[in-house]
Amino acid sequence: MELPLTALHLDYHIPELSIPAFGRFDMAHYLEQLRRSDAEAVTLFAKDHFGNSFYPTRAGHRHRDLPCDLLGTAAAELRKAGKRVLAYYSLCWEKRAADLHPEWRQLDAENRPFGAEGPWGTVCVNSPYMEELVLPQLREIVEWYPVHGIFIDIAMMNPQGCFCPHCRERFRAETGRELTPGPGQRRFAAESMRRALRKIREAAGSLALCANASWGIGQPVEIADIVDFLVVESQPAHVSSGGYLLQMMQAKYCHADGRPFQIITVRFHGGGWGELSLKSREQLCYEFSLIAAHGGRVCCGDQGDYDGNLDAGTHRTLREAFDFVREREPFLGGRARRHIAVYCGEQGSFPFSVDELPPELPGMAGLLAGLNEQFEFCSSAALLRNLEHYAAVLVPGGTALPEAVRSALDAYVGNGGVLIREPSGVPEGHCYWEDGGETILLRTGYRPLELRDGDRVITGLRPPLVPYAPPGVPWRSSFTPPAPEGVPGAVARPRGAGLLIETAVPFSRNFWRTGDTRLLRAFRRLLEEVGITPAVRISAPGFDVNIVDDGDARERIHFVHYSAERNTMAGYPVIRPHTPFTCRVSLRSRRCPFRATLQPAGRNIPFSREGEELCFELPADTPYVILELEYQPEGEL
Ligand SMILES: [Zn+2]
Missing domain, CATH: 3.40.50.880 (Class I glutamine amidotransferase (GATase) domain)
Known part of the structure; x- marks a missing residue:
C-alpha cells in the first residue's frame, strides 16, 4: 500500500455505560464528514481499548449498542471513493479480555496486574489471548472487509516487564532459567512483541501492516523491521518533550532512517484523545507543514463522540489544512x-x-x-x-x-x-x-x-x-x-x-x-x-528550514514559518494567522541555478551571487513556501 500524504485517524474508544452509546448515530452524517475532510487514507476502528468491536465479530465482542456494521459500511464507502482504509486494532490494552481472563493479564514482578487502576487492562501477547482472540479477529477483518491494511495500537509489553505465568513458563522453556527483572527480561519482552507482530503479519496476509510507536527518538528498532511503514504519534501538547519541536524532531529522525513514515498529530489541544477541542486551521496547517517539509506523511486524529457521530466543523477545518499541504505535494520528496x-x-x-x-x-x-x-x-x-x-x-x-x-x-x-x-x-x-x-x-x-x-x-x-x-x-x-x-x-x-x-x-x-x-x-x-558555517541564513526569525536534494538538477528549500500567539493552550503557544512578509535568504552554494521558483505559487524569484552565497528576497506569502532551484546538470561554477 502506497502511503498517501494525508490521513485521518478516527478514534473510537467507546465504553458500554448505563446510557446506551450510539443513541443518535447517523450513518449518512458520519459518511458526509469523511467526504468533507477528504483525507486520502482513513483509519477505522475494528476494536478499541475496551475490547469492543465495531463490526459483527464472531471471534470477539461486538459493541453492545452498535447500530450497524460501522467498520464494514464505512470501509466499503471509502474504498468506493478511492480512499485507503486501515483497520485499527488495540493489542495490549483490552479491558474486556483483562476482566474476563485475569490469566491473560500482564503482571509485574510481584504478580500485580498492570493498568488495573486505569480505564483499560493490559493483556500479554504470550498468553492464549493471541490465539484465542487477536488472530481470529484479524482473520475476520481480512476476510470480510475491503481494507488495505491493519493498524496495531499499543504493541506494548510493560517497560518494567511482564511476569505473568505464560511469560515465566516461556522464558524457562527457552533458557532453562527463571525470569527476573533486568536486561535479559527486556530482551525477552522485545522478542515476545516481535513474535506477536510476526503472527499478526501472517494473519494480515497481503494487507499492509503498521503499528503505532513503531519508531521514535531514542527507541531501539524492535518491531520497525516487521511493519510496512513507520508510525509515530507526536503531539505539541507533549510540552516537556519539545512541543512543536517534537514533531520536527520525530520527522527528522524518521527521515534520517530512510523508510516511509507517518506522524500522527491530533485535532485536540490537550494531550488526551478524548478531549474534544479543535485547533484552528492555522495551527493544523503549521503542524502538517512541519511534518511534510521533513519528508513525513501527515495523519490527524479525531474522536467520535459517545453517540458515534463526528463534528462537521472539525472536518471542514481538517479539509482546509489537508488541502494546504496537498497543494505542496508536487514539491515534496527527495533527500534532505x-x-x-x-x-x-x-x-x-x-x-x-x-x-x-x-x-x-x-x-x-x-x-x-x-x-x-x-x-x-x-x-x-x-x-x-x-x-x-x-x-x-x-x-x-x-x-x-x-x-x-x-x-x-x-x-x-x-x-x-x-x-x-x-x-x-x-x-x-x-x-x-x-x-x-x-x-x-x-x-x-x-x-x-x-x-x-x-x-x-x-x-x-x-x-x-x-x-x-x-x-x-x-x-x-x-x-x-x-x-x-x-x-x-x-x-x-x-x-x-x-x-x-x-x-x-x-x-x-x-x-x-x-x-x-x-x-x-x-x-x-x-x-x-x-x-x-550555516547552510542558509535568513534575515527574519521563526523559520524551520529543510534543504532537500531532488536528483542532481534540482534542490528545494522548505521554509515553514512559526507565528505564535501569546496565549497558550495546554501549555504551548497557539499558532496565529500568518501575515505575509519578505525576508532575505542567503544560501551557501557552489552552484548557480538557472531558475529559482517560489512554490506552490510558481513565481520566478530573482537572485544574485555574493561570494559563496546565493541571495534571494523570499516572499513568505504563506506559512509554508518552497524555493525551488533548478540547475543545469553540468552547472558547476
Ligand atoms: Zn506475560
Whole structure:
C-alpha cells in the first residue's frame, strides 16, 4: 500500500455505560464528514481499548449498542471513493479480555496486574489471548472487509516487564532459567512483541501492516523491521518533550532512517484523545507543514463522540489544512541535505515514551532550529550508515556512546570530521559563559575541561562568585559578576585530520531551560569557530528550514514559518494567522541555478551571487513556501 500524504485517524474508544452509546448515530452524517475532510487514507476502528468491536465479530465482542456494521459500511464507502482504509486494532490494552481472563493479564514482578487502576487492562501477547482472540479477529477483518491494511495500537509489553505465568513458563522453556527483572527480561519482552507482530503479519496476509510507536527518538528498532511503514504519534501538547519541536524532531529522525513514515498529530489541544477541542486551521496547517517539509506523511486524529457521530466543523477545518499541504505535494520528496547530525542514541526500551526524552534533545533541536540550521536527528544505525556525509556531528549531553558508534566517530574525526560533544553528569548550579563580549548566565554548572598539548581553548567560562543556593539566585540573567579567573568553556582537540570539540556546559539543556536568545549567538560562534558555517541564513526569525536534494538538477528549500500567539493552550503557544512578509535568504552554494521558483505559487524569484552565497528576497506569502532551484546538470561554477 502506497502511503498517501494525508490521513485521518478516527478514534473510537467507546465504553458500554448505563446510557446506551450510539443513541443518535447517523450513518449518512458520519459518511458526509469523511467526504468533507477528504483525507486520502482513513483509519477505522475494528476494536478499541475496551475490547469492543465495531463490526459483527464472531471471534470477539461486538459493541453492545452498535447500530450497524460501522467498520464494514464505512470501509466499503471509502474504498468506493478511492480512499485507503486501515483497520485499527488495540493489542495490549483490552479491558474486556483483562476482566474476563485475569490469566491473560500482564503482571509485574510481584504478580500485580498492570493498568488495573486505569480505564483499560493490559493483556500479554504470550498468553492464549493471541490465539484465542487477536488472530481470529484479524482473520475476520481480512476476510470480510475491503481494507488495505491493519493498524496495531499499543504493541506494548510493560517497560518494567511482564511476569505473568505464560511469560515465566516461556522464558524457562527457552533458557532453562527463571525470569527476573533486568536486561535479559527486556530482551525477552522485545522478542515476545516481535513474535506477536510476526503472527499478526501472517494473519494480515497481503494487507499492509503498521503499528503505532513503531519508531521514535531514542527507541531501539524492535518491531520497525516487521511493519510496512513507520508510525509515530507526536503531539505539541507533549510540552516537556519539545512541543512543536517534537514533531520536527520525530520527522527528522524518521527521515534520517530512510523508510516511509507517518506522524500522527491530533485535532485536540490537550494531550488526551478524548478531549474534544479543535485547533484552528492555522495551527493544523503549521503542524502538517512541519511534518511534510521533513519528508513525513501527515495523519490527524479525531474522536467520535459517545453517540458515534463526528463534528462537521472539525472536518471542514481538517479539509482546509489537508488541502494546504496537498497543494505542496508536487514539491515534496527527495533527500534532505546532510549537514549536521545530532546523535540521539537508543536511550529507552520499546516502546519508548516521550516522557523519557532527555531535555538535551529538544534543547538541541531548539538551538539548531533557532539558527535555521540544516540538521538531522540520527539513530545509531542512521549515523553509522551516513556518517561520512555530515560536516559535523553533535552529541548532546547525557547521550551514551555505544562502542560501535564511538569507534566510528573516532575514525570520522581522524578523517577530517568535526565532532562536538557536550558533557554528561553536569552538576546543577550556575556559571557564566564568556564569549564575543557577552557574559551569559547559564542555568547549569559545568564539568572542568582538561587541557592537553595541542588543544585550543575556543571560549571561556567563569564560575559564579556566589555558589547557587536559594535564595541567593542571581536576580537577572544579565547580571555580570566581577571577574574571577576564567576556565575553558570549550576546547578544540585536533585528532588526525579532524577536530574533537568538548564543551564544559550542555548548551542544549541550558537553552531548553531558558530559551535565552544569546545562547543562539554563542552557539553559532562556537560552530563557526570550528569551521561549521550555516547552510542558509535568513534575515527574519521563526523559520524551520529543510534543504532537500531532488536528483542532481534540482534542490528545494522548505521554509515553514512559526507565528505564535501569546496565549497558550495546554501549555504551548497557539499558532496565529500568518501575515505575509519578505525576508532575505542567503544560501551557501557552489552552484548557480538557472531558475529559482517560489512554490506552490510558481513565481520566478530573482537572485544574485555574493561570494559563496546565493541571495534571494523570499516572499513568505504563506506559512509554508518552497524555493525551488533548478540547475543545469553540468552547472558547476
Ligand atoms: Zn506475560
